[in-house]
Amino acid sequence: MLHGPQLMPEYLSDFAALVCPSDPKADQVLSGGYWNRRDPGGQLNPQNPFNPCRVDDFSYLYFSWAFQDLYAGPLDPNAPGMPSNLGLAAQQGYLNISLAVAMQQIYGQIQAGNYSALDKDLTLALDDRTVYRLREGIERFFITDINNPAASSQAQSNVYIMTDIVASRSGEFNHLPGGANVLYLDGHVEFIRFPGPRISPVTRAFAVLIGSSL
Known part of the structure; x- marks a missing residue:
């Protein structure tokens, strides 16, 4: 936001x-x-x-963080039967429950007028991981094996920072019958049709996450 x-x-x-x-x-x-x-x-x-x-x-969603591992397991993030409630979707394994809890807490702080919460890294207490605040060079933080940095690196062209509204109902999209322009950290924009690939923000699970939290 x-x-x-x-x-x-x-x-x-x-x-x-x-x-x-x-x-x-x-x-x-x-x-x-x-x-x-x-x-x-x-x-x-x-x-x-x-x-x-x-x-x-x-019309648009801006993300303060470089999201990774949104989905906790092998379940399809575009499954038609996914609950529209964030808590239920996380409990059933469609979303990373640690991230869902953190986002609900952030939403509560924003509602209380504490916008500084958007400027900090997120600590996921349930699995002791960090979701990093967007900044120049953030992709270097994703390297977990310094002996093989290419295996865990993520290019700026894969870090999304802004998108059209994403929803689970086609009538809510800016571009019918469903899809969104996605702005990436390297500056390029890509149009992704809904339902999009797992690594994109244009999925049913992502719509549940931002619809309930942001």
Whole structure:
């Protein structure tokens, strides 16, 4: 999730760049006042000024961390019968339960206004691993065998940092009938159709993870 006050206006002068032109709900933001200051009763008012504090993951998802090992076992991350509840999906083995717990904790901190939680590495208490915060050269942290670095290395071209909204229902995608543009750390963008490969963020399991947590 992007934090509007940290981006605008120094790094982003036009909030419309955060709305996908293909998003079926784009008019809610562009002309409906979804990100504008609300009236005293909480109603939308397109005449009110833009409020960067209201910016959310409307069209795009940004990830603060270099995710690995999202899926705990051999189960298909695109299985049609997967529970839509994050806890159940993790308990049944579709997602790494340590990561699911950590993401729920992060979500609670964000809801409480603690955005600094997005700037730290995640420690997965249940299996004593670390999910690293994105930074230049982060791919070097994935090397676990210094005698054979090629075996465990991961190129920047495989580390995803931003994507269109990913959902388990086709109507929620920006690009119908289902798929997402994915931005990788090396700067290239790839369109991946849903359901995507296991190593991508365009899977049913990933939709459950971000839908319940972010």
